[in-house]
Amino acid sequence: MRIGAFHFTPRLVPTVAAVAMIALLVSLGRWQVARAGEKQARQALLEARMQEPVLRLSAPIADAAPVVYRHVAAEGRYVPEGQVFIDNRLHLGRAGFHVMTPLRLASGATVLVNRGWIARDAQYPKPPAVAVPEGRVTVAGLAATPPARYLELSTQTVSGNVWQNLSFARYREHVRIDVMPFEILVAPPAPGLAAVEEQPDAGVAKHQEYALTWFSLAVTVLVLWIVVNTKRIA
Incomplete structure (x- = not known):
């Protein structure tokens, strides 16, 4: 393929390697995005449940979903x-x-x-x-x-x-x-002990940063693949 003064000719080995690497990096980025979404959802649930009245436990509860947070x-x-x-x-x-x-x-x-x-x-x-x-x-x-x-x-x-x-x-x-x-x-904890707190939003920014890193690396690999397979026409 000729583009102006350059000739773009993808070779098999670099192309296969680039496709595999990009697929892996995008997959890792999407996983980090999903993890951030999970933690954001947990934070939203925590904030909503925090507004509900205190639940007094008496009888057994078999399902934790309506109780957690x-x-x-x-x-x-x-x-x-x-x-x-x-x-x-x-x-x-x-x-x-x-x-x-x-x-x-x-x-x-x-x-x-x-x-x-x-x-x-x-x-x-x-x-x-x-x-x-x-x-x-x-x-x-x-x-x-x-x-x-x-x-x-x-x-x-x-x-x-x-x-x-x-x-x-x-x-x-x-x-x-x-x-x-x-x-x-x-809360409060027993005497001599430190409180254990639930913080479901901890690490959301970290997952978002990791996702950006993986996606950026995928773009970098794509650019390198183009550069490796492009030559100036003499």
């Missing part, structure tokens, strides 16, 4: 033997644990309460000692669900009461307590 309150007794520690959780740049304790309501239903974050200490990988209140307690906070996808650092995902990640199915299997499919991020 709502302010909830519950009254019952903690089950100390069901307490677990979720490892590798960061707070202000420090590694520690989320302290998860089941709360049994008067109806017999049980919900996991995220009582807060605590730093690792000298006895790590064992968790620090965190006392469980006795008697009837009332807790309040935000209903949330842990990430559906997570990274397991080893095949030993459960070591006693120290876990790599929280999965309600895993909890029911190992602890033998039928908890509801959401946790309560209690």
Whole structure:
């Protein structure tokens, strides 16, 4: 193909390589756009649910969808033997644990309460000692669900009461307590613990920046392909 003083002749190998690379980069960019959209949708849902009245938990709830991101309150007794520690959780740049304790309501239903974050200490990988209140307690906070996808650092995902990640199915299997499919991020946190907050909009800008990077690289590859296959007519 002749364009003015230039002759454009696409060669097979560079063309195939360029098409494959552009397809990959565009796919990565679209994935980042989708991830940003998911987080924006979660943020919109959070803001809407935050305006709803406090939901008082009494009977078992089988579906977390209508509850997640709502302010909830519950009254019952903690089950100390069901307490677990979720490892590798960061707070202000420090590694520690989320302290998860089941709360049994008067109806017999049980919900996991995220009582807060605590730093690792000298006895790590064992968790620090965190006392469980006795008697009837009332807790309040935000209903949330842990990430559906997570990274397991080893095949030993459960070591006693120290876990790599929280999965309600895993909890029911190992602890033998039928908890509801959401946790309560209690506020204020238990004494000596730091609050765990839900921030579903965190990272939206990062995904948008990554998407722009991938799309820009795709355009760069396209331009390079054109340049490589274009020669000035002597």
